[in-house]
Amino acid sequence: MMDTLIVNIGQLLTMEGDGPVKGEQMKMLPLIEQAAVGIKNGRVAWIGSNEEAKTISASHLIDAEGKLVTPGLVDPHTHLVFAGSREHELSLKQQGVPYLDILKRGGGILSTVRATRAASEEELYEKAHVHLDRMLSYGVTTVEAKSGYGLDVETERKQLRVAKRLHQTHHVDVVSTFLGAHAIPTEHQNNPDGFLRQMVDLLDVIKQEQLADFVDIFCETGVFTVEQSRTFLQKAKEKGFAVKIHADEIDPLGGTELAVEVGAVSADHLVGASKAGIQQLAHANTIAVLLPGTSFYLGKGKYAKARQMIDEGAAVALATDFNPGSSPTENLQFIMTLAALYLRMTPEEIWHAVTVNAAYAINRGQDAGRIMIGRRADIAIWDAPNYMYVPYHYGINHVRMVLKDGKVVSERRKGDVS
Ligand SMILES: O=C(O)CC1=NCN=C1
């Protein structure tokens, strides 16, 4: 007797397999037509044909109406916890003021830092909870959330406490990353190394208070150099953290090569990744997390070379990079469209990039991103006829229902076409 049986599934994307999916394998999409899924005690207990499902009893039946069912999506790169907003920077961008110039003027990240330092922990929690509700409504069941808008001991801890509390209270699983090395705060502009030492000292507290799994750094012109990033990430690894890196987002400094050198779980952005960096990445275990929403929003027409990465054999994931400055959207489905149009990724590769590879990019490959017997029943039920339709029809929300650990936690009301 199942607790829940999802029947009449037109296309079930199981994403079954083991480990991250690399290169050519990203084109092989594991799916079952006319399928059904049985759930018991929050886990996937049975997978079969719609015909076989007629012999199975269940307390609760869900009719997928002949449409698409997939694993819950995973968003492996967000700056979820912050205060304030930066819509006033839009006019600067329209005037052609570069992102790094806005930062140099004390805007950008530093503008969000001022607002986040001033906000209470409760205000940050309430605001991030709304963003997480929206991500859930888009079919996302696991999210990575970075700090990095404090750039001082107290506010970085405040942000990470909020992310940890969200993980404990919200349906969506939240994986935390310490990004204290996100920018050089105003008070340390003349002493970036002194600031980094302060952030290194904070690592022991973060480990002791179990506030983050990952440590990340913004390796970029005018922020932190490759050398500073190497030292910082090596110290983080010595203290038992897994590491990630904002690499080659705007200027090609060689952050991609550094990610491979230090054994980063993921290298993120990679717009300026060199051919050598891409080749090294493809032969390493580092996941390439691409953020086409940020490229779209920066408006420079420059996108990561996803085709080259996949053709070289890399494992590619996608994320929103949700943040108030360079990618203010929670909509991972729109990111799928951008990946199709500007990263030239196939629908099959895109689905690997928002499920299984995204899960491995945050060390959750064993928990999320696949529908397999024994796995947590984190499942999205779509109002889309097939998997190609989601990146094709952009700008709307195709998700009808989301299950987390086998329970319906988000459902669009009948007739609600928003
Ligand atoms: O601008 C922001 O707030 C987030 C960001 N960090 C590095 N790139 C974008």
Ligand SMILES: [Zn+2]
């Ligand atoms: Zn980011």
